[in-house]
Amino acid sequence: xxxxxxxxxxxxxxxxxxxxxxxxxxxxxxxxxxxxxxxxxxxxxxxxxxxxxxxxxxxxxxxxxxxxxxxxxxxxxxxxxxxxxxxxxxxxxxxxxxxxxxxxxxxxxxxxxxxxxxxxxxxxxxxxxxxxxxxxxxxxxxxxxxxxxxxxxxxxxxxxxxxxxxxxxxxxxxxxxxxxxxxxxxxx
Numbered sequence: 001x002x003x004x005x006x007x008x009x010x011x012x013x014x015x016x017x018x019x020x021x022x023x024x025x026x027x028x029x030x031x032x033x034x035x036x037x038x039x040x041x042x043x044x045x046x047x048x049x050x051x052x053x054x055x056x057x058x059x060x061x062x063x064x065x066x067x068x069x070x071x072x073x074x075x076x077x078x079x080x081x082x083x084x085x086x087x088x089x090x091x092x093x094x095x096x097x098x099x100x101x102x103x104x105x106x107x108x109x110x111x112x113x114x115x116x117x118x119x120x121x122x123x124x125x126x127x128x129x130x131x132x133x134x135x136x137x138x139x140x141x142x143x144x145x146x147x148x149x150x151x152x153x154x155x156x157x158x159x160x161x162x163x164x165x166x167x168x169x170x171x172x173x174x175x176x177x178x179x180x181x182x183x184x185x186x187x188x
Contacts, residue, residue, distance in 0.1 A: 066159070073145050132180030135173035139181055143170060 073079075135144050146156045147170065157167035169175065 069151075070142060070146070073149060074142055079145060079148075131176040131178040132182050133173065134169045134175045134177055134180070136182065137177055137180040139165065140169055144173060 134140055140160075143156050143160055143165075146159075147153055153170060157170060160167040160170070
């Protein structure tokens with residue numbers, strides 16, 4: 001016979017003399033635990049879902065604001081003439097001139113006397129520079145404007161990717177695009 005000392009009750013209890021807990025009472029405890037746990041989890045999921053809905057609304061508001069900003073930027077006339085200070089500093093730095101096939105074309109043009117030869121060499125130089133630079137392409141123009149107005153490049157690249165354009169074009173604005181669409185400046 002085993003006798004335990006229970007300090008909480010203050011007496012010693014012989015466990016062999018204590019009757020077992022009734023099965024219905026144990027079942028009630030287990031059912032209460034399961035129902036309270038399920039209720040807690042359902043409330044937690046509901047609160048998480050409400051927070052996700054709030055975040056989705058905020059994202060939609062940001063997207064709507066971005067669309068409004070894009071349309072405002074697109075409606076600015078003579079945007080080509082306005083430049084940010086960073087772009088002006090880039091133009092002040094002299095770029096090293098490339099001495100490649102264009103020097104040969106200029107020498108050939110200077111050395112010829114007949115207009116027919118001159119037309120052939122100009123046609124050859126036009127063939128070499130077929131296409132439009134990425135910054136002058138009508139498809140990518142608005143993205144370069146966004147960067148010009150201070151929109152972070154990462155956000156612009158995400159916008160380009162979402163609309164199905166290659167975001168790496170922003171890194172190479174002078175890249176020649178053979179399938180480019182020439183941007184026509186607004187008339188003044």
